[in-house]
Amino acid sequence: MWDNFFFIGLPYITITLFFGGIIYRGFSGMMSGHRGKWDSSVRGDYLWTTRSTGFFGRASIGPASLCLHWGILVLFFAHLAGFIGGAYNLASWVDFFRWAGLGGGILFLFGIAWALGRRIFIPQVKAMSTPDDYIILLFLIIIAGFGLYQSAVEMVFGISYSAGPWIGGIFKLQPDVSMIAGAPLANKLHIIFALLFFAYFPFTKLVHVFSYPFGYITRPFISMRRYVALKK
Numbered sequence: 001m002w003d004n005f006f007f008i009g010l011p012y013i014t015i016t017l018f019f020g021g022i023i024y025r026g027f028s029g030m031m032s033g034h035r036g037k038w039d040s041s042v043r044g045d046y047l048w049t050t051r052s053t054g055f056f057g058r059a060s061i062g063p064a065s066l067c068l069h070w071g072i073l074v075l076f077f078a079h080l081a082g083f084i085g086g087a088y089n090l091a092s093w094v095d096f097f098r099w100a101g102l103g104g105g106i107l108f109l110f111g112i113a114w115a116l117g118r119r120i121f122i123p124q125v126k127a128m129s130t131p132d133d134y135i136i137l138l139f140l141i142i143i144a145g146f147g148l149y150q151s152a153v154e155m156v157f158g159i160s161y162s163a164g165p166w167i168g169g170i171f172k173l174q175p176d177v178s179m180i181a182g183a184p185l186a187n188k189l190h191i192i193f194a195l196l197f198f199a200y201f202p203f204t205k206l207v208h209v210f211s212y213p214f215g216y217i218t219r220p221f222i223s224m225r226r227y228v229a230l231k232k
């Protein structure tokens with residue numbers, strides 16, 4: 001019964017919240033002239049923002065941001081290759097996932113640990129952090145941790161051959177829980193935490209990933225010059 005909930009019910013709840021939430025956030029104004037209107041409010045209401053912290057602890061944002069963004073990009077394409085490879089029995093694609101995922105995962109975990117450290121140890125960054133900043137980081141550490149634990153500590157890989165067809169079934173509206181029910185616990189937890197994370201995603205600053213084609217990228221700059229520079 002729990003398998004049915006987590007691997008049939010939860011994926012559909014996640015898909016609904018993920019896409020529905022992003023569309024709602026993107027088109028329902030909350031502040032400024034967009035309040036109450038149903039239009040593309042993304043840049044207008046200024047809630048579509050990452051609440052940039054680069055202003056403080058400048059030296060440490062570089063490694064954190066670079067590693068976590070490149071890491072997640074590699075992980076995204078590695079997962080995609082792995083699931084397609086798993087669904088169509090393409091061993092080299094699954095192998096690619098294994099090694100690219102390992103490299104990307106380590107890079108990502110390193111970057112995300114830095115990002116969490118900045119929020120804990122730099123007083124200004126700590127002061128401007130909201131609970132969702134920490135919740136996102138903890139989610140990602142847990143998800144990447146389970147993924148890497150399974151592949152690099154337990155040395156078990158190849159779940160893609162079950163996960164690929166299982167994901168295919170979800171999208172074809174013919175979910176088959178038996179494909180994933182036998183996966184190791186660490187991998188099931190990896191997937192469950194990832195699904196919960198994606199359901200939560202639209203209600204956080206992470207919506208910045210979908211800035212394009214909204215006006216966010218063409219809005220006027222928010223000036224973040226240092227006071228010294230302003231006096232010149």
Ligand code: HEM
Pocket residue numbers: 075079082094097098099100101102103104105106140143144147148151152156157158159160161163187190191194195
């Ligand atoms: C619902 C979304 C996700 C699903 C279904 C999923 C599924 C999987 C599966 C099945 C594996 C093992 C592959 C195998 O044994 O063949 C894996 C590995 C991994 N996943 Fe995910 N994953 C998801 C999201 C994420 C996210 C968001 C992250 C990043 C935080 C992530 C990071 C990793 C890492 C680091 C590995 C180990 C890769 C390696 O060592 O090669 N996953 N994932």
